[in-house]
Amino acid sequence: MPMHVRAWEAYLERHGIAPRDLRTRMLGKHNTELVAYFWGPQERFDHGSAKEALYREMMEPVFEKHLVPGVVEFVREFEGPKAVASNAERPNIEFTLSRAGLSREFQAVVSGDEVARPKPGPDVYLKAAELLGATPSDCIVFEDSATGVTAARAAGMRVVGVETGGPLTDVDWRVPDFRDPSLHDWLSGQ
DSSP states (O other): OHHHHHHHHHHHHHTTOOOTTHHHHHTTOOHHHHHHHHHOGGGHHHHHHHHHHHHHHHHGGGGGGGSOTTHHHHHHHOOSOOEEEESSOHHHHHHHHHHHTOGGGOSEEEEGGGSSSOTTSSHHHHHHHHHHTOOGGGOEEEEOSHHHHHHHHHTTOEEEEEOTTSOOSSOSEEESSTTOHHHHHHHHTO
16 A cells, blocks of 8 residues: 555656645545546546556565565465455556466456446455355455455455554454464464
8 A cells, every 4th residue: 555655646746736635535445536536537547557557667676575464375375265356456466466476376356447336335345256156155355444344344244354554343353464373263263
């Protein structure tokens, strides 16, 4: 998230727009909402895609330091079907999975651009469950935003709050990152 904020700031400044209250405005929002706010609905795709390309460019040299601690090991260790369900654009998801060496670890990937209602709507999670052949109530979502928690709950899924951005409510379990030993204990009871 900090790099997304920096990329938005840089992109907005390039276009002569003062990025006031940007972090608050961004949290849990889909790119189309942000672009519509700053430019209007007619220019959603061009600005959103250009900003995301800038984000990937800025993230490339500092990628590893922005990974949530323990996430790569956790994903590789966990056996069973896994999906990514994100409001991010597909190029960002693919960039992240590729750079983390996790592209082959997920059986399904769903972007917020590929569903009618991105988060806080439940569609990305419901589509991911469908692609995995899973019942939503059998799914556990790992989420780091309040908007994502709302989406997962609306989908009828259990939620582990990964509190990298601060405390989350309405979750079944919470951890500061994926190294927390309590996570394995909690998962073994599910």
